[in-house]
Amino acid sequence: MEPLKVELPKAVTNAITAAVFDSFKQVQKSVNSDLPLYLSKKQACEYLNISNRTLSEWIDTGDIPYKHIGQTYRFNRNDLDKFMATK
Numbered sequence: 001m002e003p004l005k006v007e008l009p010k011a012v013t014n015a016i017t018a019a020v021f022d023s024f025k026q027v028q029k030s031v032n033s034d035l036p037l038y039l040s041k042k043q044a045c046e047y048l049n050i051s052n053r054t055l056s057e058w059i060d061t062g063d064i065p066y067k068h069i070g071q072t073y074r075f076n077r078n079d080l081d082k083f084m085a086t087k
Contacts, residue, residue: 021085037077038067044075048084 008016039047045055058064065079 025081035077038074039077039080041073041075044073044080047075047077048080 035043035047041052041055045052048055055064059066059073064083065076067074067076
């Protein structure tokens with residue numbers, strides 16, 4: 001017997017998705033309000049809760065938005081939020 005599959009109307013799924021993202025953004029702002037807008041590589045790893053290796057792989061593949069100034073990487077928190085919303 002196959003499990004029952006229920007499909008919600010697109011408007012309902014969109015509303016749920018928007019509510020979840022809004023809630024996530026509110027929590028993130030309150031928790032990370034002490035972080036600067038532009039994060040170092042270490043701060044970006046902590047912010048995204050990923051390893052340095054994963055971040056390096058995303059940089060190498062061009063998946064993640066960043067600025068490379070000399071030997072320094074900087075990551076805009078807002079761009080990281082948008083990036084993670086698409087993952």
